[in-house]
Amino acid sequence: DGGITQSPKYLFRKEGQNVTLSCEQNLNHDAMYWYRQDPGQGLRLIYYSQIVNDFQKGDIAEGYSVSREKKESFPLTVTSAQKNPTAFYLCASKRSRAANQPQHFGDGTRLSIL
């Protein structure tokens, strides 16, 4: 089955700890994205990558880091510098840089602070 897999579904972080959220896709999509979702707000872009070994900051990149070493994988690290990390994190992918392509989403990871 083709799709986008995010893991874990739930994640807990202690103060001062870095945590990494996994996102894997087997759709052969070029572009991948990370969003943060807070209650009552639209999705806000953290980072995106259009090609392997390249990524750009989104609107709220501070306190986060990413890597794109493989086409199918785009892990997100929430660092201790992110002071309000509790949120629902969504990974998405898109087939190419062409304009007429939609984004598809994974099922999300809910991050909470202990």
Next chain:
Amino acid sequence: GQQLNQSPQSMFIQEGEDVSMNCTSSSIFNTWLWYKQDPGEGPVLLIALYKAGELTSNGRLTAQFGITRKDSFLNISASIPSDVGIYFCAGQLFGNTGNQFYFGTGTSLTVIP
């Protein structure tokens, strides 16, 4: 970042009623997407629109790309209980080579049986 104004924020309707929601922007978009999100899940793509004036249906759902390129609407006909969820619009700016999408704040739909 770019903001999309989505309305209404929430709707409570009787089963069988029709639903209409819309998104507007101050900028021109070349793509409009509509998603549905269930609690604790990721958004699922409902309809994608790529041309101004385009009207597309997906079962009981119909969406249109506004002629001005600054708005889009989604209609749901004859609502059923499983239509409950949050509906999001998303758009890509005209001339955007950065592949970024922008999202509305969502319309929460409750269907009363």
